[in-house]
Amino acid sequence: MRKIILFLVMAGSLISSHYAMAHAILVRSTPEKDTVLQQAPERIDLWFDAGVGPKYTALAVVNTDGERMDNGDARLGTMDKSHLSATLKTMIPGRYGVRYRVQSEDGHIVTGKFFFQVIE
């Protein structure tokens, strides 16, 4: 029993120290996840809960054929390192995927993916 408790305490402290070290989490984006837009966006903006990068930063918007719809100009804000953005090509109605990769302050690479839709 004591061994089990010790294990739980150790596991708990590992988890809490991990979160204490700013593992970046996506908190907001425009377009937002799963939104349906009546007008094609001209840019994509992501905000994390802490500063990220500058290494390993990537942001891509793809259509259902897998073609890149961003202009390959993903960059972090000069003042706000938690803000990642890119400009987009002219988009027709359809479903689009957003994929991102950033490095947290604790060194961990965080990746994620979401979708949004453009309708006429």
Ligand SMILES: [Cu+2]
């Ligand atoms: Cu982490």
